[in-house]
Structures are given as C-alpha cells and as structure tokens.
Amino acid sequence: MEELTSIFVRSVFIDNMVFAYFLGMCSYLAVSRTVSTANGLGIAVVFVLGFTVPVNYLIENYFLSEGALAWLGPGFANIDLSFLSFILFIAVIASMVQLVEMIVEKFAPALYSSLGIFLPLIAVNCAILGGSLFMQEREYANIAQASAFGLGSGAGFYLAIVGIAAIREKIKYSNVPGPLRGLGITFIVTGLMGIAFMSFMGIAL
Amino acid sequence: MKDSNTYIFLYASAMVIVVAAVLSTVATLLKPYQDLNIEMAKKLDILRSVEKAERVAEVDDRNAYIDGEYERYIVDSYVINHLGEVQEGIDAFEVNVREENRKPVDQRNLPIFVARDDDGSENFIIPVYGRGLWGPVFGYIAFEDDYNTIFGVIFDHEGETPGLGAEISTPAFENQFKGKKIFDDAGEFVSIDVIKPGTVPLNEHRVDGISGGTITGNGVDAMLEDTLGSYVAYFRKQKNVNHE
Amino acid sequence: MSKTDKEPLFSGKNIKLLSTPLNDENPITVQVLGICSALAVTAMLEPAVVLAVAVIVVMGAANVIISLLRNTIPSRIRIIVQLVVIASLVILVDQVLKAFFYDVSRQLSVFVGLIITNCIIMGRLEAFALGNKPWPSFLDGVGNAAGYGWILIVVGFFRELLGSGNLWGYPVMETLGVYNFGYEDNGFMILPPMALITVGVIIWVQRSRNRKLIESQ
Numbered sequence: 001m002e003e004l005t006s007i008f009v010r011s012v013f014i015d016n017m018v019f020a021y022f023l024g025m026c027s028y029l030a031v032s033r034t035v036s037t038a039n040g041l042g043i044a045v046v047f048v049l050g051f052t053v054p055v056n057y058l059i060e061n062y063f064l065s066e067g068a069l070a071w072l073g074p075g076f077a078n079i080d081l082s083f084l085s086f087i088l089f090i091a092v093i094a095s096m097v098q099l100v101e102m103i104v105e106k107f108a109p110a111l112y113s114s115l116g117i118f119l120p121l122i123a124v125n126c127a128i129l130g131g132s133l134f135m136q137e138r139e140y141a142n143i144a145q146a147s148a149f150g151l152g153s154g155a156g157f158y159l160a161i162v163g164i165a166a167i168r169e170k171i172k173y174s175n176v177p178g179p180l181r182g183l184g185i186t187f188i189v190t191g192l193m194g195i196a197f198m199s200f201m202g203i204a205l
Numbered sequence: 206m207k208d209s210n211t212y213i214f215l216y217a218s219a220m221v222i223v224v225a226a227v228l229s230t231v232a233t234l235l236k237p238y239q240d241l242n243i244e245m246a247k248k249l250d251i252l253r254s255v256e257k258a259e260r261v262a263e264v265d266d267r268n269a270y271i272d273g274e275y276e277r278y279i280v281d282s283y284v285i286n287h288l289g290e291v292q293e294g295i296d297a298f299e300v301n302v303r304e305e306n307r308k309p310v311d312q313r314n315l316p317i318f319v320a321r322d323d324d325g326s327e328n329f330i331i332p333v334y335g336r337g338l339w340g341p342v343f344g345y346i347a348f349e350d351d352y353n354t355i356f357g358v359i360f361d362h363e364g365e366t367p368g369l370g371a372e373i374s375t376p377a378f379e380n381q382f383k384g385k386k387i388f389d390d391a392g393e394f395v396s397i398d399v400i401k402p403g404t405v406p407l408n409e410h411r412v413d414g415i416s417g418g419t420i421t422g423n424g425v426d427a428m429l430e431d432t433l434g435s436y437v438a439y440f441r442k443q444k445n446v447n448h449e
Numbered sequence: 450m451s452k453t454d455k456e457p458l459f460s461g462k463n464i465k466l467l468s469t470p471l472n473d474e475n476p477i478t479v480q481v482l483g484i485c486s487a488l489a490v491t492a493m494l495e496p497a498v499v500l501a502v503a504v505i506v507v508m509g510a511a512n513v514i515i516s517l518l519r520n521t522i523p524s525r526i527r528i529i530v531q532l533v534v535i536a537s538l539v540i541l542v543d544q545v546l547k548a549f550f551y552d553v554s555r556q557l558s559v560f561v562g563l564i565i566t567n568c569i570i571m572g573r574l575e576a577f578a579l580g581n582k583p584w585p586s587f588l589d590g591v592g593n594a595a596g597y598g599w600i601l602i603v604v605g606f607f608r609e610l611l612g613s614g615n616l617w618g619y620p621v622m623e624t625l626g627v628y629n630f631g632y633e634d635n636g637f638m639i640l641p642p643m644a645l646i647t648v649g650v651i652i653w654v655q656r657s658r659n660r661k662l663i664e665s666q
C-alpha cells in the first residue's frame with residue numbers, strides 16, 4: 001500500500017506529465033481558457049489514463065513481450081510480438097477515447113461542444129500514450145502499481161491544466177501587450193511553471 | 206448504412222486483418238536483414254569500445270570490414286555468473302543483456318569479451334544496460350588488464366532527448382571515462398559516479414554529467430553501479446591471480 | 450510552383466492551402482497543435498530539421514490515404530481508423546529503414562513515437578482530410594507540416610545557438626571568439642521550459658507583424 005501511495009504521489013508531483021516531461025501540451029494549452037472546461041478535460045484525461053494504463057499493462061505482459069504468450073502453451077513461449085506494441089496501445093487508447101467521447105456527448109452536451117476537436121485529440125495526447133510507454137519502460141511489478149501510476153499521471157495532468165486555467169482567468173484582468181495576449185502569454189507562464197516544477201526533480205520518495 | 210453496427214464491425218475487422226497482414230508480412234520478410242544489422246551494430250560497438258574499426262565510415266563493404274576487424278581483435282569471449290565462476294556452454298555473443306538485466310542478480314549470465322591488440326595487450330569488454338529518461342541506455346565498457354582502469358566506453362540509447370540526454374553517446378561524454386578506476390586504493394568497489402557538473406570536484410571515480418540531461422545521467426550512473434557491481438567478484442578473482 | 454498555367458493542380462485556392470498554414474493558420478502558433486514534439490527535439494537544430502522532414506512525409510501520405518477512404522469510414526470509429534493508418538505508416542517506414550538504412554533508422558527511431566502521437570497529423574486528418582479530395586488534402590498536409598517545421602527550425606536555431614554555442618554541431622560562438630569577451634552559453638536555453646518561452650516570443654513577434662491574429666480579451 002505504501003508503495004502504491006508513493007508511486008501515485010511521485011507521478012502527480014515529481015514525474016508530472018506536463019511539467020516534468022512536457023507531454024500533453026496541445027490540449028493543455030488549447031483547452032485551458034476557463035476553469036470549467038479545463039476541469040472537464042482534466043477528468044476525461046484522468047479517466048482515460050486510469051483505464052488505458054492497466055489495460056495496456058495486461059496486453060504487454062500477457063500478449064506482447066517475449067515469452068508473454070507462454071500461457072497458451074509451450075509452443076508459444078518464444079513468440080515476440082513487441083513490434084505491435086505501438087499500434088495495440090494506440091488502438092486501446094483510441095477506443096477508450098471514442099467511448100469517452102460518446103459518453104460526454106450524451107450526458108454533457110455543453111462540455112462536448114466546448115471541448116471541440118480536443119476531445120478526439122485526447123487520443124493523440126502524448127501524455128496518454130506516454131503513460132503506457134512509461135509503464136512498459138518502468139516494468140511495474142503488478143497491475144495495482146500500473147493503475148496507481150496511471151491515475152497519478154492523470155491527476156498530475158488535471159492539477160496542471162486546472163492550475164493554468166485559473167491563472168489564465170486572472171490574467172484576463174491584466175494589461176498584457178496585444179500580440180502576447182492569449183496563447184503567447186500562456187506559453188510563457190507555462191514555461192515559468194515548468195521551471196518551478198523542476199525543483200521537485202530528484203526528490204527521492 | 207455507414208453507421209450501422211454491422212458495417213462498423215465489418216469495417217473494423219477488415220481493417221485489422223489488412224493492417225495485421227501487411228505489418229506482420231513486412232516484419233517477417235525484413236527480420237533477417239534487421240537481425241544482420243543488429244548483429245553488425247553490436248560487433249561495431251564492441252570494437253569501438255577498444256578504438257578499433259574506426260575506418261567503418263570509409264570502407265565500401267561495411268559488413269565484411271566489421272567482421273574482419275572482429276575476427277582479428279576479439280579473440281575470446283565467455284560467460285560468468287555473479288560469483289565470478291565461468292559458465293560453460295553459453296555463447297557470450299548470443300546473451301541478450303536486456304533479458305539478463307530483468308533477472309535477479311544471482312541468475313544473470315554475464316558476458317565478457319576479450320580483445321587483443323596487435324602489440325599483444327589485452328582488454329576486457331563488458332556490456333552494460335540500464336534505463337534513461339525515455340527508454341533503455343546501453344553500451345560497452347573496455348577495461349585494461351588490471352581489471353580496474355577503464356580503457357574506453359561506448360554508450361548508446363534508444364530515445365533520449367536530442368541535445369540533452371542524447372549527449373551520452375558523444376565522444377565528449379564518453380572520453381571522460383578513459384583512465385577512470387572502479388576500485389579505490391583500498392580495493393573497495395566504488396563504481397564511476399556521474400555527477401551534476403560543477404557540484405563536486407572530479408576525481409578518478411567521477412565524471413561530469415550533462416547539464417539538462419540529469420535523469421539520463423542518473424540512469425548511466427545506476428547502470429554502471431548495477432552492472433559493474435555484478436562483475437566485481439570475477440574482477441577481484443582475476444586481480445588476485447594477477448598479483449600472485 | 451508549376452508555371453504551366455493551364456495546370457489546375459495549383460489553382461489559387463490550392464496554393465492557399467499550402468501557404469496559409471505557414472503564417473495565418475500556423476499549426477503551432479495559431480492552431481496549437483504538435484507542441485510536445487516541438488519541445489522535445491528543438492534543443493538542437495539537426496533533430497528539429499529531421500523531424501520536420503519526417504512529419505512532412507508522413508502527413509502528406511496519411512492525408513491522402515484518409516482522404517481516399519473518407520467516404521467509407523464509419524464516423525463512430527473514425528479516431529481508431531485514423532490512428533491505425535498513421536501508426537501503420539510510421540511502423541512500416543521504420544521497419545524498412547531498420548532493414549536497409551540502419552543508420553538512418555537509429556537516428557529516426559527516437560521520433561517514431563513522437564510522429565505517431567503528433568496531434569498535428571491527427572488534427573489535420575480530422576479537420577480537413579475527412580471532408581476533402583485527395584489532392585487538396587495532400588497540399589493541406591504538406592502545408593501544415595511545413596508551417597510546423599519552420600517554427601521547429603527557428604526554435605532549434607536559437608536554442609542551440611544560445612544554449613550550447615553551436616549550430617548543427619559546429620561551434621559558432623567559439624569561432625567568433627565571443628567567449629574572450631566574457632560571453633557565456635546560457636545553459637538554461639537547452640532546458641524544455643525555455644522552448645515554451647521561445648515559442649511564446651515567436652508568437653509575440655508573429656502577432657505584432659500580423660495584427661489580425663491578436664486575440665480579443
């Protein structure tokens with residue numbers, strides 16, 4: 001249990017998807033105009049990450065990696081399907097996103113229209129695929145750890161996007177030079193937030 | 206019609222079959238070529254760690270040149286375990302370091318390659334494997350025949366950030382390792398530390414990391430500690446033999 | 450551009466498809482697509498150029514394929530179809546390179562994941578190729594990839610020059626001898642947050658020159 005908490009906290013703060021690895025930037029920058037849409041996208045990302053990482057964990061360990069098919073019988077023990085990992089991971093992610101899209105469209109039409117093209121784009125949100133690839137790379141011992149990592153990364157993204165949305169709502173009242181207004185200042189503020197988050201780097205937990 | 210469930214189902218199935226067929230055909234057909242490339246790259250890395258095969262960019266028949274150099278300089282190879290005992294019946298070149306790295310230390314097969322230069326001096330080359338920021342980092346470390354001083358290293362990586370972590374595979378970083386020692390004067394194993402540039406004074410057990418590539422640098426540090434650590438028993442044995 | 454005037458392939462409308470993404474509809478600074486890779490590869494100039502070229506190739510091809518398939522793709526699984534097309538294309542190219550151009554592949558393998566998850570490709574498939582004929586889709590793909598590429602190259606140029614004093618690995622600052630006057634490389638420039646700030650400054654410059662892009666409060 002202690003280990004799970006540690007993985008979770010690590011992935012929220014120290015290995016934050018947005019500020020430590022700079023993944024998931026596109027939707028982060030584009031859908032952070034107001035706190036409420038940021039909130040919606042954040043929850044969607046937590047959901048998608050929390051689901052796809054464990055599913056891809058199972059696929060990786062019982063299907064793709066060398067020797068993973070041994071449960072089918074000794075004849076399958078030497079098959080290595082890892083060249084398919086990209087495409088299978090992304091297929092799982094895309095189907096999850098499509099599912100989320102249908103759910104949001106049905107139950108929260110207002111959110112659906114404000115997310116616009118960025119809902120389908122969660123599928124290519126690098127934070128999501130990044131989550132699965134990090135999972136593969138870090139070789140978590142069991143599915144609980146993988147889930148803790150997925151949820152933690154999602155929560156980290158949520159924290160980041162709601163944070164920048166709150167700052168952007170405040171910036172509206174400041175006198176930003178015209179050409180820098182909106183996107184420009186958001187890039188710069190994100191850079192500064194990233195520098196701040198770098199101070200978490202190297203903390204051992 | 207386009208949105209009927211049957212159509213979607215059929216479309217998805219057809220797509221999966223086509224894609225799977227194309228990708229696996231290509232993967233199967235190209236596998237022999239890819240394996241040959243990987244084998245050549247491995248031989249080249251081993252040779253480069255002892256500063257051989259340096260004309261590889263100029264020669265016409267690259268593979269023949271690498272094979273020739275490999276035959277000429279790499280005179281022996283064997284596999285040991287963590288206690289330093291030689292394991293019979295395993296081909297060192299075929300050992301998959303990535304797989305070995307996943308096993309607990311006491312079950313690993315540890316390959317060693319022996320290079321003999323034209324003047325008869327010998328170097329012992331061991332493969333190292335670890336994790337950087339985005340993926341595996343790996344390389345070969347050549348020791349002088351005192352089993353302590355590093356003769357040369359080669360590092361490579363799969364996906365470290367260009368300009369930051371990826372700098373570990375540049376001569377600027379690799380050359381720092383030349384002449385460093387992994388045992389201290391009292392004979393204790395200390396590995397080589399990759400430090401944050403400028404934080405602690407350098408000595409014969411430390412090299413400068415890469416600014417902006419801290420996580421990759423830490424990966425290299427951990428890789429050296431871990432892999433070299435598993436060879437310590439064997440190195441000690443050999444040193445004692447040499448002393449007597 | 451083609452000078453044979455009766456060529457309808459490069460009609461004014463088509464040229465626009467190619468040119469607007471370079472400025473007015475720039476994928477990075479206006480449409481906010483493909484940011485992650487812009488941060489990952491721009492610490493040096495060379496990888497920035499390599500990725501720019503790779504994206505142009507993949508995007509042109511993916512746009513054409515999706516555009517050819519556009520009337521058959523069921524809308525409910527379109528995301529999966531698009532991603533499968535992109536991913537198979539990239540894997541295919543990577544496998545072929547691995548077999549016959551191993552050195553190139555070693556350089557490019559870093560970018561394989563970045564290309565697949567580059568939202569600029571998927572974004573243009575979704576927004577353009579799904580509703581247009583192959584030729585305009587191809588132009589749109591190439592135009593957007595080029596618009597994306599030049600930002601990457603500019604950012605890479607400044608980060609490598611100011612961060613490590615080199616350009617394409619060549620020690621420019623040392624050759625100019627500015628270190629003798631007490632100049633020092635700004636190591637901060639090669640860290641990822643500075644890429645964000647550099648892009649922010651590019652947006653600033655671009656919008657001061659092109660005032661119709663300024664966002665209203």
